Amino acid sequence: MTSHQTSQTMKPATAAKKLGVYLEATPAEFRDGVVSRAELNTLQSDPPEWLQELRRNGPHPRPVVAARLGVSIAGLARGGVTEALTTDQIEEIRQEQPEWLLKERATQAEVRKESVRIKAKHAEGRAQAGPRD
Numbered sequence: 001m002t003s004h005q006t007s008q009t010m011k012p013a014t015a016a017k018k019l020g021v022y023l024e025a026t027p028a029e030f031r032d033g034v035v036s037r038a039e040l041n042t043l044q045s046d047p048p049e050w051l052q053e054l055r056r057n058g059p060h061p062r063p064v065v066a067a068r069l070g071v072s073i074a075g076l077a078r079g080g081v082t083e084a085l086t087t088d089q090i091e092e093i094r095q096e097q098p099e100w101l102l103k104e105r106a107t108q109a110e111v112r113k114e115s116v117r118i119k120a121k122h123a124e125g126r127a128q129a130g131p132r133d
Contacts, residue, residue: 007038009034009035010034010037012026012030012035015039015043019040019044020060021051021054022059025058025059025084057086057088058086060085065081065090069090069105071107072104075107076104078104079101081093
Protein backbone atom coordinates (compact mmCIF):
# COMPACT_ATOMS: atom_id res chain seq x y z
CA MET A 1 0.00 0.00 0.00
CA THR A 2 1.43 3.39 -0.96
CA SER A 3 0.51 6.58 0.77
CA HIS A 4 -0.78 9.36 -1.41
CA GLN A 5 0.18 12.77 -0.10
CA THR A 6 -1.94 15.68 -1.28
CA SER A 7 -0.61 19.19 -1.55
CA GLN A 8 -1.86 21.46 1.20
CA THR A 9 -3.53 24.54 -0.27
CA MET A 10 -4.98 27.75 1.12
CA LYS A 11 -7.29 30.49 -0.01
CA PRO A 12 -5.68 33.60 -1.50
CA ALA A 13 -6.83 35.65 1.52
CA THR A 14 -4.92 33.35 3.87
CA ALA A 15 -1.82 33.45 1.69
CA ALA A 16 -1.99 37.26 1.46
CA LYS A 17 -2.24 37.48 5.23
CA LYS A 18 0.80 35.23 5.64
CA LEU A 19 2.71 37.33 3.11
CA GLY A 20 1.67 40.57 4.82
CA VAL A 21 0.07 42.12 1.74
CA TYR A 22 -3.34 43.61 0.95
CA LEU A 23 -5.30 40.99 -1.02
CA GLU A 24 -7.14 43.47 -3.25
CA ALA A 25 -3.81 44.86 -4.47
CA THR A 26 -2.45 41.46 -5.57
CA PRO A 27 -2.60 40.34 -9.23
CA ALA A 28 -5.84 38.74 -10.43
CA GLU A 29 -4.17 35.34 -10.97
CA PHE A 30 -3.19 35.33 -7.27
CA ARG A 31 -6.66 36.40 -6.06
CA ASP A 32 -8.56 33.98 -8.29
CA GLY A 33 -6.64 30.77 -7.56
CA VAL A 34 -5.49 28.73 -4.61
CA VAL A 35 -1.99 28.78 -3.17
CA SER A 36 -0.14 25.63 -2.22
CA ARG A 37 2.22 25.50 0.73
CA ALA A 38 5.11 25.06 -1.72
CA GLU A 39 4.02 28.14 -3.71
CA LEU A 40 3.76 30.16 -0.49
CA ASN A 41 7.26 29.08 0.53
CA THR A 42 8.56 30.11 -2.90
CA LEU A 43 6.81 33.49 -2.67
CA GLN A 44 8.38 34.05 0.74
CA SER A 45 11.89 32.95 -0.18
CA ASP A 46 12.04 34.40 -3.69
CA PRO A 47 9.33 37.08 -3.99
CA PRO A 48 8.36 38.14 -7.51
CA GLU A 49 8.49 41.82 -8.48
CA TRP A 50 4.77 42.43 -7.76
CA LEU A 51 5.19 41.14 -4.20
CA GLN A 52 8.34 43.18 -3.60
CA GLU A 53 6.53 46.27 -4.90
CA LEU A 54 3.51 45.68 -2.64
CA ARG A 55 5.71 45.18 0.41
CA ARG A 56 7.70 48.30 -0.42
CA ASN A 57 4.94 50.74 -1.42
CA GLY A 58 1.61 49.17 -0.48
CA PRO A 59 -1.23 49.50 -0.14
CA HIS A 60 -0.64 47.72 3.14
CA PRO A 61 -3.21 45.78 5.21
CA ARG A 62 -4.22 47.17 8.60
CA PRO A 63 -1.88 44.92 10.65
CA VAL A 64 1.10 46.22 8.67
CA VAL A 65 -0.12 49.83 8.92
CA ALA A 66 -0.57 49.44 12.68
CA ALA A 67 2.90 47.94 13.12
CA ARG A 68 4.56 50.67 11.05
CA LEU A 69 2.81 53.35 13.10
CA GLY A 70 3.50 51.60 16.41
CA VAL A 71 -0.15 51.23 17.42
CA SER A 72 -2.75 48.47 17.67
CA ILE A 73 -5.32 47.70 14.98
CA ALA A 74 -8.01 48.94 17.37
CA GLY A 75 -5.97 52.12 17.80
CA LEU A 76 -6.05 52.63 14.04
CA ALA A 77 -9.82 52.34 14.07
CA ARG A 78 -10.09 54.78 16.98
CA GLY A 79 -7.93 57.17 14.95
CA GLY A 80 -10.28 56.85 11.98
CA VAL A 81 -7.95 54.75 9.80
CA THR A 82 -10.06 51.93 8.42
CA GLU A 83 -8.65 51.38 4.93
CA ALA A 84 -5.37 50.10 3.55
CA LEU A 85 -2.66 52.75 3.28
CA THR A 86 0.35 53.17 1.05
CA THR A 87 3.86 53.66 2.42
CA ASP A 88 3.65 57.36 1.51
CA GLN A 89 0.36 57.76 3.41
CA ILE A 90 1.85 56.05 6.46
CA GLU A 91 4.89 58.32 6.29
CA GLU A 92 2.61 61.36 6.01
CA ILE A 93 0.80 60.35 9.22
CA ARG A 94 4.15 59.84 10.95
CA GLN A 95 5.28 63.30 9.91
CA GLU A 96 2.02 64.98 10.96
CA GLN A 97 2.02 63.26 14.37
CA PRO A 98 -1.76 63.67 14.88
CA GLU A 99 -3.01 63.66 18.46
CA TRP A 100 -4.68 60.25 18.09
CA LEU A 101 -1.34 58.71 17.01
CA LEU A 102 0.52 60.08 20.02
CA LYS A 103 -2.25 58.86 22.35
CA GLU A 104 -2.35 55.38 20.78
CA ARG A 105 1.44 55.04 20.90
CA ALA A 106 1.34 55.91 24.62
CA THR A 107 -1.41 53.35 25.15
CA GLN A 108 0.60 50.73 23.26
CA ALA A 109 3.68 51.48 25.39
CA GLU A 110 1.63 51.00 28.57
CA VAL A 111 0.25 47.70 27.29
CA ARG A 112 3.78 46.44 26.53
CA LYS A 113 5.03 47.58 29.92
CA GLU A 114 2.19 45.78 31.69
CA SER A 115 2.80 42.61 29.65
CA VAL A 116 6.46 42.60 30.73
CA ARG A 117 5.45 43.12 34.37
CA ILE A 118 2.95 40.23 34.28
CA LYS A 119 5.43 37.93 32.52
CA ALA A 120 8.08 38.71 35.17
CA LYS A 121 5.56 38.09 37.95
CA HIS A 122 4.64 34.69 36.51
CA ALA A 123 8.30 33.75 36.09
CA GLU A 124 8.97 34.73 39.70
CA GLY A 125 6.02 32.61 40.86
CA ARG A 126 7.29 29.57 38.96
CA ALA A 127 10.80 30.04 40.38
CA GLN A 128 9.45 30.16 43.94
CA ALA A 129 7.33 27.08 43.38
CA GLY A 130 10.45 25.11 42.49
CA PRO A 131 10.65 21.97 40.40
CA ARG A 132 7.62 19.72 40.22
CA ASP A 133 8.00 16.04 40.99
